Amino acid sequence: MILGRVGRALVVSELVERLRDRWVLIITALFVLLASGISLYGRSAADAQSTVTAPSIVTLSTFLVPLVALVLGHDAIVGERERNTLGLLLSLPVRRGEVLLAKYIGRALALCLAVGVGLGVAAMVLEPGHRAALLALIPPTLLLGAAFLSIGTAISALTRHRATAASLVVVLWFLLVFFYDLGILAALVATDGALSQDTVAWLVTLNPAGLYRTGMLVSLVGTEALSQMGLAVALPSTALKAALWAAWIIGPLLVGAAALHRRQAVTG
Amino acid sequence: MKVQLCDIQVRFGHLLALGGVSLDLRAGAVTVLVGPNGAGKSTLMGVLLGLVRPDSGHVMVDGRPHQGLPRMEREKxxxxxxxxxxxDNLSGRQVMRFFTRARGLSRSRADAVLSRVGxxxxxxxxVRGYSRGMRQRLGLGVAILSEPALLVLDEPTxxxxxxxxTLLWEILSEWREAGRTVLLSTxxxxxxxxxxxxxxxxxDGLVQAQGSPDQLRRDVGLPVQISVTIDDDAAVGALVAQLQRGGLADVQIATDIDGxxxxLVMETAPDDLLQVLRIVDGAPSSVRDLRVAEPGLDDVYERLLEVTR
Known part of the structure; x- marks a missing residue:
């Protein structure tokens, strides 16, 4: 078993702590409100309810879920360090990597609840025949959240102050969610279109937000729409996409675990 | 559990946090680490707990050398x-229940300990509504939750x-009586x-002195203070003359408000105390009050730090 007694206890405690966290409740409520609003608007489209609603919800999720996940993860370790409880946790009979993993799992469960409730409520707003398309968004949206939660958790293990971690996750959110695509666009313009379509497609899918967005576009509107955007050529296979998701989820966690292992838990 | 810290050296970059510290933790005894901020107390505790990796030295647990307390020993x-x-957003009970689950204890143990720490x-x-003292009590409760064989308390007061x-003194006394080991810093x-x-x-990461409180007092050799109240001027004169003749004590005389x-406030070397008391005892019966005050450990500590400056 990956998690021992301490790890399992920590997962439960993390989940309880997140569910009592006002910020998490507020952001979940906001997600529910916006997703339901989009669904309500989509209901007016009669037969095409899910066709209208799902892409808008994907766009909403692309912006909101990474932010929620990064904020959820950013104080996982550094928060304990600032409260002087990191040493207390690590003085329990537990491996350091297990502490990081347990914190990640506990927070991931809270994220699952937030995404599940948000998309679930949005689906319920639609007529029964159109709900499946929205419910199908839940697993990939959870992957997106899991990847950004992993990045946030790694940042929490790499930083010494919560304020630094908070600033870094906000900067990263802007970089990966807003400016990354703009950067690719700028590179295209700067090179006067010299970048090949394959390269562009690869660059887009190397970013977890891009990987999610293109994956969703393919499943919702088909490859034709992507071809028109010049992205269909080299979209990764399912196996490669799975590998990319795994890399984005496991990679940062390994970096975080290594940082936690290397760092002295007490420096006073 | 027998624990020894052997020649522990820790550097944080260029800063020498501990420069070869050795310390035996005896079962049934309360060992106190004392020193100013940055002296290395928390770092030494961190080495013991396995939170800080020493650059050299080791921790002996029941005769076996380790880098810090091994994982299995952390159960105790x-x-x-x-x-x-x-x-902040967990209740005291939720915090305590996490630690009972983590230590494999029953839920009722959490409630019992919460009652114990008031x-x-x-x-x-x-917890966000707790005062600092309440948080400290909660922390104390978490520390004693599993009735550990080794209790490590960093600035518990x-x-x-x-x-x-009073609760802390009770816990220290219980642990001592049960033959368990306590290390605390202050x-x-x-x-x-x-x-x-x-x-x-x-x-500065070095041991300036160590031993029992009496041993430290003896080693530092601070004077003992004797206060005598006398209502006869002639007796005062005679007593002071006698004391100064033998060079036994520095004497200061003060008069009451009512005149x-x-x-008489005298300071004498610990070795001369008996002789000074005999002289005072031999003074006329006008001596109304006599008090002897040993130097406090805080005085001993200050003297030790003065020596290092």
Whole structure:
């Protein structure tokens, strides 16, 4: 078993702590409100309810879920360090990597609840025949959240102050969610279109937000729409996409675990 | 559990945090680490707990060398970090239940310990509403939850009111009587003076002195203070002359507000105390009051730090 007694206890405690966290409740409520609003608007489209609603919800999720996940993860370790409880946790009979993993799992469960409730409520707003398309968004949206939660958790293990971690996750959110695509666009313009379509497609899918967005576009509107955007050529296979998701989820966690292992838990 | 810290050296970059510190933790004894901020107390505790990797030296646990307390031995450990805060949005009961689950204890143990540390009434409240003293009590509760064989308390008196201090003294006395090991750190030696069995004075990562409180007092050799109240001027003169003739004590004389009594405050070397008392005892019967005050451990500590400056 990956998690021992301490790890399992920590997962439960993390989940309880997140569910009592006002910020998490507020952001979940906001997600529910916006997703339901989009669904309500989509209901007016009669037969095409899910066709209208799902892409808008994907766009909403692309912006909101990474932010929620990064904020959820950013104080996982550094928060304990600032409260002087990191040493207390690590003085329990537990491996350091297990502490990081347990914190990640506990927070991931809270994220699952937030995404599940948000998309679930949005689906319920639609007529029964159109709900499946929205419910199908839940697993990939959870992957997106899991990847950004992993990045946030790694940042929490790499930083010494919560304020630094908070600033870094906000900067990263802007970089990966807003400016990354703009950067690719700028590179295209700067090179006067010299970048090949394959390269562009690869660059887009190397970013977890891009990987999610293109994956969703393919499943919702088909490859034709992507071809028109010049992205269909080299979209990764399912196996490669799975590998990319795994890399984005496991990679940062390994970096975080290594940082936690290397760092002295007490420096006073 | 027999624990020895052997020649521990820790560097944080260029800073020497501990420069070869050795310390034996005896079962059934309260060992106190004392020193100013940055002396290396928390770092030494961190090495013991396995939170800080020493550059050299090792921790002997029941005769076996380790880098820090091994994972299995941490089952028998209770630890209170300095100024512990806990998650703001959890209640005291939720915090305690996490640690009972983590240690494989029953739920009822959490409630019992919350009562023991005087938090039964506040157990359902979020920690964010706790005072510093209440958080310290909660931390103390977490530390004693599994009745550990080794209790490590980093600045445990911080924020505690008199009731909290009484609770701490009770715990220290229980642990000592049960033959368990206690290591605590403080920079308020006066407060802990009567509860310490062994004191280790750290300064700039080095051991300045260590031993029992009596041994430290003897080693430092601070004078003993004797106060005598006399209401006869002639007797005062005779007594002072006798003391000064033998060079036994520095004497200062003060007069009461009402002018009736004279107070003699004498300082003498511990070895001369018996002789001075004999002289005072031989003085005329006008001696109304006599008090002898040994130097406090805080005085001993200050003297030790003065020597290092």
């Amino acid at each position: 450990l209770g630890y209170l970090p300095e100024a512990v805060a806990f998650a 938090l039964a009434q506040a157990a359902g409240r979020a 911080g924020g505690l009111d008199q009731q909290g201090l 920079h308020d030696l006066a407060l802990i003076e009567r509860r310490a069995d062994h004191i280790c004075v750290l300064h 009736r009594h004279r107070h």
